[in-house]
Amino acid sequence: MLKVRSALPHKTLTCLAALMLAGTASASNTLYVESWRSDDANIWSDTIIPAFNKHYPDIKLQFAPTPPTDYNSALQAKLQAGSAGDIITCRPFDASLQLFKSGYLESLNGLEGLNDFSDVAKSAWVTDDGSEQFCLPMASVIHGFIYNKEIFEELNLSVPNTQKEFFDTLATIKSESRYTPLDMGTADQWEAATMGFQNIGPNFWKGETGRKGLIDGSAKLTDQPYVDTWKELAKWKPYLGRGFEAQKYSDSQNLFTLGRAAIYPAGSWDIQTFNNQADFEFGAFKPPVLKEGDTCYISDHTDIGIGINAASKNKEAAKIFLNWMASAEFGALFANAVPGFFPLSNHTIAIKDPVAKEFISWRSQCESTIRNSYQILSRGTPNLENQLWNVSAQVINGTMTPEEAASETQKGLEQWYAPQQ
Known part of the structure; x- marks a missing residue:
């Protein structure tokens, strides 16, 4: 850590x-x-x-x-x-x-x-x-979520700590306001993996334990923690903006800085952009844990x-x-x-x-971890990092199931990485 x-x-x-x-x-x-x-x-x-x-x-x-x-x-x-x-x-x-x-x-x-x-x-x-x-x-x-404090105050919302609280918050924003609840697009694909899969995933695969398990072959991408991560991502779709499939990274940034979106799946590198462009107060919360009392994991x-x-x-x-x-x-x-x-x-x-x-x-x-595709696992063909971009975007779009995403990435890894064969 x-x-x-x-x-x-x-x-x-x-x-x-x-x-x-x-x-x-x-x-x-x-x-x-x-x-x-x-x-x-x-x-x-x-x-x-x-x-x-x-x-x-x-x-x-x-x-x-x-x-x-x-x-x-x-x-x-x-x-x-x-x-x-x-x-x-x-x-x-x-x-x-x-x-x-x-x-x-x-x-x-x-x-x-x-x-x-x-x-x-x-x-x-x-x-x-x-x-x-x-x-x-x-x-x-560091990965997490950035939120518009003025919108949260307007809707009397609290920062969510668990998955249930997170989706309850999204549902309230959608039903009681004109704001986009969750501000992310899938056009560029990398956001779906970086601010989606790698953001919330460590709470499922237990950070370094899961990441190192993929490297030594004791864990597979078809294991439940990875399938459940994609299932969680699939639940984001109803709360994304209209036409999110064509929404690029810069579009997401603009939507948030204009005050039209409540929650932005983020990397901490976005802070500087929002400081320069947003005229409202914003805050951050860490990826919600699966249930109250769970150890939290972050991608640092x-x-x-x-x-x-x-x-x-x-x-x-x-x-x-x-x-x-x-x-x-x-x-x-x-x-x-x-x-x-x-x-x-x-x-x-x-x-x-x-x-x-x-x-x-x-x-x-x-507990801190790093993105699980970066060390060793993206050296071969197909490249795991690029696969994660593609399948995560498709899962959010609804054109691929979580199980299909898990199967495709696991098969790709097995093609070249000996510990996974």
């Missing part, structure tokens, strides 16, 4: 080592940062880079993002051509693992900053045998890491930067500049945004 522990002093480089490393960075020594987080450009230029340069004025940073949908392919092409930046923002698990195996990412074994992260936090950027760490953990995102997904290009000519300066990124200073800067992206280090971080504060509070209330 990922928890924020009590504050520990950051083990900084010794003064001598810092001076030796800084001496390698001349005024012309610029580190170029590759990332898919194009929305963060101003945060880097206005907050992160100036804070780093207060400590290391001779190491220059240039944030050079690529649009999210193009990042993987663009980065691969740059790495192959030898034109990629010095600092590589890392996707979790297999995408970055493949880059490391291909020789594009530097091993970070021995990097002092890694001491400030738990093994769970580091797990998304380590080899299967645990011997090589190739990216420094940067942030996670390791989302962003930072690595070093193995071909970089500025590796020593890059290590200085990564060690600084492991500090409490960076964690606080990033968490408060980008609400909804949560530090993975062991430092205690004071988060100011009230909704982000609500999301991260669930770490101390619930």
Whole structure:
């Protein structure tokens, strides 16, 4: 379980080592940062880079993002051509693992900053045998539901804690108001899996127990917890907006920020968008448990890491930067500049945004897990992650039964993954 522990002093480089490393960075020594987080450009230029340069004025940073949908392919092409930046923002698990195996990412074994992260936090950027760490953990995102507080107050609704309360709340919104009860579309498919299946599912398959069971073969996607997750998703359909089958992710965001929808199945990354666009107060609640008294589980997904290009000519300066990124200073800067992206280090971080504060509070209330398709299980063909997108959307649309979704994904996994054969 990922928890924020009590504050520990950051083990900084010794003064001598810092001076030796800084001496390698001349005024012309610029580190170029590759990332898919194009929305963060101003945060880097206005907050992160100036804070780093207060400590290391001779190491220059240039944030050079690529649009999210193009990042993987663009980065691969740059790495192959030898034109990629010095600092590589890392996707979790297999995408970055493949880059490391291909020789594009530097091993970070021995990097002092890694001491400030738990093994769970580091797990998304380590080899299967645990011997090589190739990216420094940067942030996670947490799944749950965001709701319009004004609508809840208008209808005298309370935040639901159980499945029954959740559906009772949806029924009240539908029968007693003009608002869309549940704001999600299936046109892009990924939301159905990411904000649907992976959001509510951990309460059914018991978080890490179920996820690891799929990896070692002791559990199957046709088991009852997975069928029941899709059954739960199928029950969402009557509460979605008119024409939800054609509703894209951006449409869902717009519907909520315009105040026309009551509950939005969310990732914490949506907080920043809603802060900028919504003119009403909104809150968050964790995925409802199956029944009162059950242990709650949340998807606290390791989302962003930072690595070093193995071909970089500025590796020593890059290590200085990564060690600084492991500090409490960076964690606080990033968490408060980008609400909804949560530090993975062991430092205690004071988060100011009230909704982000609500999301991260669930770490101390619930058991944490990550999306069950991300580690190992999407390496083959068919790709489990892509299958989950498709079948989850079809289940919500009513064009596939939960049992059919379970059967299709299990058969797909059995085609290539030995422990499931």
